């Protein structure tokens with residue numbers, strides 16, 4: 001199988017990992033430094049781990065690729081983007097899985113997320129869902145702080161956040177998982193539902209006005225397998241790209257689970273030629289030290305973007321304006337060097353990407369850059385209109401808003417101007433609507 005690596009790619013392994021010199025302006029980032037990190041704003045973060053049991057219906061491919069043949073795997077990937085995959089029925093997958101996450105709490109100095117409310121009963125949890133070829137560290141900004149560190153900023157605004165690694169990504173064990181048949185979006189959706197069921201408070205009982213027989217208020221203790229040791233009355237799903245798609249998939253199946261949806265890097269329509277043009281390649285061949293074959297069953301079915309140029313063109317605004325670049329090249333480089341993967345199963349199971357969530361009644365904010373070649377352009381002029389059309393896929397949402405920063409690519413939370421503005425707009429929306 002190694003004979004399938006283009007010579008330019010086999011060099012990559014030798015060049016990596018290397019720490020970009022420009023990282024020196026930020027705190028050096030290391031996964032283990034997450035044990036009770038205290039940031040500038042006294043945000044307390046800690047790693048947590050959920051053990052969840054779920055089952056889902058997954059598609060079976062009529063002719064699945066040979067898992068040791070990169071060429072065949074990439075052919076299947078392209079068929080999936082083109083919508084020409086031939087399936088043969090479904091299969092039930094089920095099991096008990098562990099999902100790792102980083103939980104951050106606001107400090108006592110944080111401002112309440114709603115003016116004049118400092119009521120613990122009103123606490124809100126944002127669940128942060130990363131995109132394809134990312135993992136939960138997307139939301140901590142890789143050690144580059146404001147405006148890239150979503151978790152610290154949200155904490156400063158009074159929000160608890162939980163950045164979750166999807167099944168088989170980040171710190172989650174992938175050893176016994178089949179990346180084609182087991183790691184598909186339906187199971188990812190069911191696992192998210194199980195996670196929400198653990199951390200969401202049960203609905204409040206209806207006030208009983210019968211004075212002769214008042215309901216005794218009993219606080220339900222959190223379940224013993226809830227590592228947060230508490231529950232939240234309101235859950236906000238904040239997604240990026242495939243994580244936004246996952247948020248919508250959850251809201252379609254379980255419309256009462258989330259209170260609000262924040263969908264970044266999203267629209268109801270993917271720009272397939274652009275998505276397809278990215279140089280996808282098996283992650284173990286691009287980053288052999290981070291994707292050792294013994295840790296990944298059928299490892300070639302974990303796909304990532306093979307080159308810095310390909311990743312930057314795909315995810316960042318490639319234009320410069322009068323004021324210079326709209327993103328820090330050091331961030332884009334770190335993003336590439338630490339990139340995660342997506343599974344073939346996640347891509348083949350996307351189905352109708354833009355189906356929306358017909359029964360979801362809460363507020364929805366779609367935040368997508370006007371130069372987001374994956375979800376919104378070209379033509380750039382039609383981007384905002386497309387984002388408003390996306391609103392039709394949420395027919396019952398009580399509020400639907402669009403935020404489309406100019407000169408901004410797919411990774412709007414990693415481009416410095418839009419990152420700042422997006423944090424502000426999203427938290428202003430949440431303060432108003434949740």
Ligand SMILES: *[C@@H]1O[C@H](CO)[C@@H](O)[C@H](O)[C@H]1NC(C)=O
Pocket residue numbers: 062063088089
């Ligand atoms: C579909 O799956 C069934 C049961 O596994 C198998 O017998 C049949 O040959 C498959 N058909 C195609 C077209 O792959």
Ligand SMILES: *[C@@H]1O[C@H](CO)[C@@H](O)[C@H](O)[C@H]1NC(C)=O
Pocket residue numbers: 066069070071072075
């Ligand atoms: C790998 O798959 C490709 C495309 O399906 C095929 O042409 C090639 O013969 C396969 N290689 C091996 C070694 O099986």
Ligand SMILES: *[C@@H]1O[C@H](CO)[C@@H](O)[C@H](O)[C@H]1NC(C)=O
Pocket residue numbers: 039040041145146149152153156157
């Ligand atoms: C800390 O909070 C303040 C507002 O309370 C915010 O302006 C600043 O950016 C925050 N710092 C970080 C690292 O998020």
Ligand SMILES: *[C@@H]1O[C@H](CO)[C@@H](O)[C@H](O)[C@H]1NC(C)=O
Pocket residue numbers: 210212213
């Ligand atoms: C109020 O409580 C009493 C005593 O349990 C019961 O008989 C009555 O039906 C209740 N009334 C209402 C309106 O729930």
Ligand SMILES: *[C@@H]1O[C@H](CO)[C@@H](O)[C@H](O)[C@H]1NC(C)=O
Pocket residue numbers: 318319320373
């Ligand atoms: C940016 O990418 C788009 C889409 O691939 C392309 O049409 C455009 O020419 C690129 N702009 C620059 C300055 O490279």
Ligand SMILES: *[C@@H]1O[C@H](CO)[C@@H](O)[C@H](O)[C@H]1NC(C)=O
Pocket residue numbers: 031134135136137138142169170171290338339340341
């Ligand atoms: C998850 O992301 C972090 C930081 O970007 C990186 O160090 C780590 O290797 C990633 N995990 C995998 C499995 O790629």
